[in-house]
Amino acid sequence: MTQTGPILAATGLGKRFGALVVLEDVDFTVGIGEAVGIVGPNGAGKTTLLNVLSGRYAPEAGRITFRGADVTALDVAARCRLGIARSHQIPRPFGGMTVFENLLVAAAAGAGARGRMAEQRVLETLALCGLLGLANRRGETLGLLDRKRLELARALATEPALLLLDEIGAGLTDGEARGLVEIIGAIRERGIAIVWIEHIVHVLVQVVGRLVCMDAGRVIADGEPAAVLRNAAVIDAYLGSATHAPAHG
Amino acid sequence: MSGVGDLGVERWTPRAAVFVAAALAVLGGLAFGPALFSAAITERLSALFIYVILAVMWNVLAGYGGLVSVGQQAFFGLGAYVAVRLSAAGISVYPALLLAALVVGGLALPIGEVMLRLSGGEFAIGMWVVAELAHLLVNLDPLVQGETGTSLIALDAFGAAARRADTYWAALAAMAFLLALVFLMLRGRLGTALQAIRDDDVAAASIGVRVLATKRVVFVLAAAGAALAGALWLATAITFQPHAYFSVQWTAYMIFMTLVGGLGTFEGPVLGAVLFFIVETAFGASGVWYLVGLGAAALGFALFAPRGVWGAFAARFSPRLLPLGYHVVLPAGLVPALGKKGEEQA
Ligand SMILES: Nc1ncnc2c1ncn2[C@@H]1O[C@H](COP(=O)(O)OP(=O)(O)O)[C@@H](O)[C@H]1O
Ligand SMILES: [Mg+2]
Numbered sequence: 347m348t349q350t351g352p353i354l355a356a357t358g359l360g361k362r363f364g365a366l367v368v369l370e371d372v373d374f375t376v377g378i379g380e381a382v383g384i385v386g387p388n389g390a391g392k393t394t395l396l397n398v399l400s401g402r403y404a405p406e407a408g409r410i411t412f413r414g415a416d417v418t419a420l421d422v423a424a425r426c427r428l429g430i431a432r433s434h435q436i437p438r439p440f441g442g443m444t445v446f447e448n449l450l451v452a453a454a455a456g457a458g459a460r461g462r463m464a465e466q467r468v469l470e471t472l473a474l475c476g477l478l479g480l481a482n483r484r485g486e487t488l489g490l491l492d493r494k495r496l497e498l499a500r501a502l503a504t505e506p507a508l509l510l511l512d513e514i515g516a517g518l519t520d521g522e523a524r525g526l527v528e529i530i531g532a533i534r535e536r537g538i539a540i541v542w543i544e545h546i547v548h549v550l551v552q553v554v555g556r557l558v559c560m561d562a563g564r565v566i567a568d569g570e571p572a573a574v575l576r577n578a579a580v581i582d583a584y585l586g587s588a589t590h591a592p593a594h595g
Numbered sequence: 596m597s598g599v600g601d602l603g604v605e606r607w608t609p610r611a612a613v614f615v616a617a618a619l620a621v622l623g624g625l626a627f628g629p630a631l632f633s634a635a636i637t638e639r640l641s642a643l644f645i646y647v648i649l650a651v652m653w654n655v656l657a658g659y660g661g662l663v664s665v666g667q668q669a670f671f672g673l674g675a676y677v678a679v680r681l682s683a684a685g686i687s688v689y690p691a692l693l694l695a696a697l698v699v700g701g702l703a704l705p706i707g708e709v710m711l712r713l714s715g716g717e718f719a720i721g722m723w724v725v726a727e728l729a730h731l732l733v734n735l736d737p738l739v740q741g742e743t744g745t746s747l748i749a750l751d752a753f754g755a756a757a758r759r760a761d762t763y764w765a766a767l768a769a770m771a772f773l774l775a776l777v778f779l780m781l782r783g784r785l786g787t788a789l790q791a792i793r794d795d796d797v798a799a800a801s802i803g804v805r806v807l808a809t810k811r812v813v814f815v816l817a818a819a820g821a822a823l824a825g826a827l828w829l830a831t832a833i834t835f836q837p838h839a840y841f842s843v844q845w846t847a848y849m850i851f852m853t854l855v856g857g858l859g860t861f862e863g864p865v866l867g868a869v870l871f872f873i874v875e876t877a878f879g880a881s882g883v884w885y886l887v888g889l890g891a892a893a894l895g896f897a898l899f900a901p902r903g904v905w906g907a908f909a910a911r912f913s914p915r916l917l918p919l920g921y922h923v924v925l926p927a928g929l930v931p932a933l934g935k936k937g938e939e940q941a
Contacts, residue, residue: 426803431802443791455791
């Protein structure tokens with residue numbers, strides 16, 4: 347089956363928490379196998395966008411299609427089984443289960459994998475994400491970096507077509523960040539589309555072909571990374587404050 | 596990733612095989628109880644089996660489903676009541692006990708439909724309201740005559756010794772069946788989903804687990820289990836006075852046994868039931884101070900040892916007595932202190 351449209355298309359998304367408008371008229375598309383980065387200041391609504399795309403929160407306005415089908419009314423688990431997986435900015439491991447079991451339940455529930463086949467896929471995913479050595483450790487015993495890797499690995503174990511990543515690289519050393527870029531590169535090679543929220547822009551641009559910048563619940567720039575990073579509105583809203591430009595004091 | 600091809604994933608270990616065989620042997624040995632034990636011990640052991648059922652079923656609900664209910668006496672009482680009703684309708688008495696559990700499981704379907712819309716504290720309190728309502732409704736039945744109560748008259752047809760033995764076997768069989776059912780459930784795919792829900796239901800949903808449907812299964816199973824316990828208790832006590840069955844004390848026992856033994860583990864509630872049984876036997880089963888002591892102990896465990904006795908032991912020693920989890924057999928070089936770079940050695 348050849349499909350030419352985007353794998354994910356969201357139009358006119360709006361999301362409020364009480365009086366606080368967190369997303370306003372957001373349009374967002376991801377092509378098949380495409381990798382898109384999302385940047386923006388804290389509180390811009392990046393995580394909320396991921397929550398709405400993954401189905402954790404229902405939007406008040408807008409529509410989301412995945413592989414051409416409307417998924418706006420589907421809950422998070424149903425969207426996952428269709429192929430949208432996500433990691434959490436604050437890791438949520440299954441603390442009482444081993445790392446292997448964390449992935450096994452994802453492979454079973456998210457991808458319908460069974461038996462020896464499921465176990466084998468889980469082992470491969472663990473190896474890809476550098477977690478094989480921790481396979482028998484309970485989730486609650488992991489440190490923050492390993493928990494972030496577990497978030498990635500567990501999402502991957504659901505065999506997604508679209509992977510939504512929320513700040514899995516925060517706090518990594520340069521060497522660890524290189525390892526992560528390698529892993530994400532390998533995931534891309536499998537044809538999995540990726541949406542990656544990350545503050546470390548120089549790491550992000552090694553992977554993504556497109557960059558979106560959000561501010562105050564809106565998309566303020568969307569396009570080729572170098573162009574977005576030169577965009578005056580982006581510099582003003584995000585990069586200016588991030589690099590503490592004197593003009594911005 | 597060719598390196599992972601030869602890695603094994605273990606479930607059974609020699610130790611688990613020995614432990615399971617020993618547990619089966621104990622259950623098999625207990626089947627000879629009425630021939631071996633005095634009447635008093637036979638009766639006490641019947642009570643123990645019912646406690647195990649109560650603890651295991653509340654643990655399934657709260658420990659795995661994350662559904663903390665303080666109203667499980669609703670199903671305990673309904674189980675006894677339906678058994679009385681079925682027996683009065685002419686169904687022979689021991690099949691009536693089993694049938695009562697199934698009927699109450701069926702009743703739990705629509706109740707769960709409503710209650711599972713509530714969360715956390717609302718669910719807990721809501722279940723208590725359900726128990727009060729069930730109590731009031733049962734009191735309206737002319738057969739029950741309000742708090743006067745009634746009794747399982749059909750049991751009088753049996754001689755005392757035969758009744759004692761039959762009830763013992765019924766309780767033992769019910770306990771063994773439910774333990775086996777929960778064990779198989781936890782070992783299978785539903786089990787990993789339940790553990791995921793136990794640990795973090797938001798994360799469970801995010802990887803595709805049908806959280807609500809799974810909780811529905813758990814709710815109905817826990818209700819049917821509590822009902823079976825109630826029906827069996829009726830067989831040991833014969834008389835049915837609603838307030839004795841719809842008493843919150845039953846749920847207090849369930850909570851005590853599960854918290855002390857270890858919430859969210861298979862072994863914990865069984866151990867908790869045995870500990871409870873010992874405490875009850877030692878201190879006598881009555882008095883306000885006894886209940887206060889139980890409550891204080893449960894609270895103490897919840898605050899200072901939330902894993903319970905078994906949970907703390909298992910977290911420290913990973914005994915793996917039961918083949919419920921998965922163990923990846925890693926080559927020696929790959930079992931790390933820190934686990935960095937695991938993939939390069941694979
Ligand atoms: N569940 C929630 N309830 C209320 N407010 C929320 C919730 N989630 C996010 N917010 C608010 O929405 C805004 C955007 O948050 P978020 O999407 O997490 O931003 P980002 O990920 O870009 O830092 C913030 O002001 C945050 O406080
Ligand atoms: Mg965020």
